[in-house]
Amino acid sequence: MNLRDIGEFGLIDRLRGKLNPADETVVVGIGDDAAVAAYHPASHVLITTDMLVEGVHFREDTIDYRSLGWKSLAASLSDIAAMGGIPRHAVVSLAIPPAFAVAKLDLLYEGIGQICEAYHTHVIGGDIVKTEGPLVISVTLTGEVEQGRALLRSGAQAGDLVFVTGPIGGSAAGLSFLQSHQQSLVHPDEQSVLLNSHQRPQPQVEAGxxxxxxxxxxxxxDISDGLASELNEIAIASGVGIVVEEERLPIAPAVRNFARLxxxxxxxxxxxxxxDYQLTGTLSPLAYGSLVNQFLMRGLELHLIGRVTEGQGVILRCRDGEEQRLQARGYNHFAE
Amino acid sequence: MNLRDIGEFGLIDRLRGKLNPADETVVVGIGDDAAVAAYHPASHVLITTDMLVEGVHFREDTIDYRSLGWKSLAASLSDIAAMGGIPRHAVVSLAIPPAFAVAKLDLLYEGIGQICEAYHTHVIGGDIVKTEGPLVISVTLTGEVEQGRALLRSGAQAGDLVFVTGPIGGSAAGLSFLQSHQQSLVHPDEQSVLLNSHQRPQPQVEAGxxxxxxxxxxxxxDISDGLASELNEIAIASGVGIVVEEERLPIAPAVRNFARLxxxxxxxxxxxxxxDYQLTGTLSPLAYGSLVNQFLMRGLELHLIGRVTEGQGVILRCRDGEEQRLQARGYNHFAE
Structure with a gap:
């Protein structure tokens, strides 16, 4: 089946059928000029948006469309997690080449439905248009957080501890694994770790x-651009320095093993x-004891990897005792 | 200057400088993982989104980039107007070809800044990415409306009056004018009407x-897909019929004159x-007298063009007394 057979409105009906049912926060969902949503009166509303372009953010040879649907929302869910919020309502727009297979869009929306179900979130609107270029996916997600409780980048103070909520480096390792010719040399369990890290990241909403x-x-x-970039943002916004210890970085054995291979x-x-969509940030030293217990009780991880200092910039203290300054070299569109 | 010179982050800094300053509803604006917005505790939050693709929704030969910026947000503002809401916060994402001129993006954001200023709305986030395809603009806009006051498509009843808030047909006439070879035959005042109707539509927020x-x-x-399509949506959602009188359609003299030419x-x-981004809909007959006075006092238009009937479908009663059924043939992506 192709898009001409079912048209724009047939496609919209079809895709909304893949989504999880609305809850009581959705006053008016898909189908009017705008959606209507209910938030708690004492909440602030969080808004974040991400755009993904085929050939730039994803390629068919390293991700299937169901996982792509999952991952498209994961990026935005992770932003809400990084603000300490509860994710609520998404709008999803697609620019689709006319010859694109409807079956791929079905899978995309199955993945979107799965992650919405897992995170109690709802797609309540969107726009579907034609393009002569590559597939473009635009996701805007709202969330809510108690007034004054949003986690910002700007509050770190000298003496604070630096944390990360789980293993990092797995997404890049997974992509490298998918593009390698050594897949058969990796143990199946470790293959799963690498694939899931890249294709099905788990935004840390509960930790947030x-x-x-x-x-x-x-x-x-949240770690969308790599730990170095994220910690530099915090250091700049807070006007502090950060020292991270290489030996404390939580890197999964599957990732270390594949790196060696x-x-x-x-x-x-x-x-x-x-x-990686883990969270990183800073804690008041007095808060750590109680926090680590709460994380443990819920089966979550909380790793300390360094501390906040006077000064500026982010320093890595390597295993051999050497120190090096970490630059914020995450992905920069238009730089290459 | 090109995008490689300033990079993704330089571009973001540059474009945010074109925007109007935040107000007290913007708790945290551009620059963190998500924006934080304050709404009135008794409000519901409205969310709408539109995606525009170069070559499909706009072309450089019929709109300048400043007007394109205006028009990109106008579509979403009109959706909030159609719900009876107050527009509040926008996030704007762009997928940009690498060779795209920064000067065009400057103009685009000047237009966005102008319409945000005019409608007391703020851009509080976005995403900027690279594409090998055409320019894509994705706008998501929130608004707020008192709980229970959102204007839906589904409440029309037999006996209600059908209204439109201002002249229609002007956007299509303006596009036809821009593509014609008869521009010099049109009076300059009427040229302005045609151009502004197409390039600088005025969403009817106050009327809403x-x-x-x-x-x-x-x-x-709101009339984004043509009156026939919009009234059909209302007739279907409300389970009623609608009769519209051709002679009552508010069509500007400039539009009639250019059609003749x-x-x-x-x-x-x-x-x-x-x-056209006017509003159309239905009124309880008892409400009309008071409403038309309020519209007049604020310099707004309220035209009655027909009435709601039992039955189904939308009928046009032509000047010659003939009746014809109006189909919802607005633009359908993938149909052509």
């Missing part, structure tokens, strides 16, 4: 909620790879 | 607010052209 409710988290970012550097993946 | 506050507006749509049909432009 614990951090925002604690009052002890002084800054927070592929003769790549797993620390580089962790620092510069991005798309 | 009066209608939602009155309690007498039983359904509402170009040997085109101005009624067709009004019914099927779209992008």
């Amino acid at each position: 909620r614990i951090l925002s409710q604690s009052g002890g988290c002084t800054s927070c970012n 592929a003769e790549r550097n797993s620390t580089d993946w962790a620092l510069y790879g991005g798309e | 607010r009066i209608l939602s506050q009155s309690g007498g507006c039983t359904s509402c749509n 170009a040997e085109r049909n101005s009624t067709d432009w009004a019914l099927y052209g779209g992008e």
Whole structure:
């Protein structure tokens, strides 16, 4: 079946059928000029948006369309998590080449439906248009957070501890694995870790909620552009320096093993790879004890990887005792 | 200057400088993982989104980039107007070809800044990415409306009056004018009417607010796809029929005159052209007298063009007394 057979409105009906049913926060969903949503009266509303372009952000040879649907919303869910918010309502727009297969769009929306179900989020609108260029996916997601509780980048203070909520470097390792010719040399369990890290990242919404409710988290970012870039943003916004210890970086054994096999550097993946969608940020030292217990009780991870200093910039203290300044070299569109 | 010279982050800094300053509803604007916005505790939040693709929605030979910026947000502002809401916060994402001139993006954001200023709206976030395809603009706009006051498509009842808030057909006439070879034959004043109708439409936010506050507006749509399509949506959603009188359609003299010159049909432009961004909908007959006074006092127009009947479908009663059924033949992506 192709798009000409079902047309714009047939496609919209078809795709909305893949989505999870609305809850009571959706007053008016897909189908009017605008959607109507209910938020708690004491909340501030969070808004974040991400655009993904085929050939730039994803390629058919390294991700299937169901995973792409998952990952398209994961990026925005992770932004809401990084603000300490509860994700609520998404609008999804697509620019589609006319010859694009409807079956691929079905899979895309199955993946969107799956992640919305997993994170109690709802797609309540969108726009579907034609393009002569590559597929473009635009996601805007709202969330809510108690007034004054949003986690910003700007509150880190000298003496604070630097945390990360889980393993990093896995997404870059997974992409490298998908593009390699050594796949058969990797144990199936480790293959799963690498694939899932790249294709099905898990935004840390629950961790963000614990951090925002604690009052002890002084800054927070999600790791979309790599740890080095995210920590530099915090250091600049907060006017502080940060020292990170290489030996404390949480890198999964599957990632270390594949790095060895592929003769790549797993620390580089962790620092510069991005798309891990863990949270990183800073904690008041007094808050750590209580926070780590809350994380443990819910089966979540909270790794300390460094500390905040006077001064500026982000320093990596390597295993051999050497120190190096970490530049914010995440992906820069138009730079290459 | 090109994009490689300033990079993604230089471009973001440059473009945010074109925007109007934030107001007190913007708690955290551009620059963190998500923006934070404050809404009135008794409000519902409205969300609408539109995607525009070069070559499909706009072309450089019929619109300048400043007007394109204006028009990109006008579509979304009109959706909020059609819900009876107050527009609040926008996020704007762009997929940009690498060779695209920065000067064009400057103009685009000047236009965005102008319409945000005019409608007391703020851009509080976005995403800027690279594409090998045409320029893509994605706008998501929020608004707020008092709980229970949103104007939907579904409340029209037999006996209601059908209204439109201003002249229609002007956008299609303006596009035809821009593509014609008869421009020098049109009086300069009428040229302005045609150009502004197409390039600088005025979303009817104030009219939408009066209608939602009155309690007498039983359904509402904005005219983005042409009157025929919008009234069909209302008829279907409300389970009613609608009869419209051709002689009552508010078509500007400039539009009628250019139709005559170009040997085109101005009624067709009004019914099927779209992008007029006036509101159309239905009123309880008892509400009309008070409403028309409020509109007049604020210098706004409120034209009655027909009535709601039992049955289904939309009928046009022509000047010659003939009746014809109006199909919803607005623009359908993928149909051509």
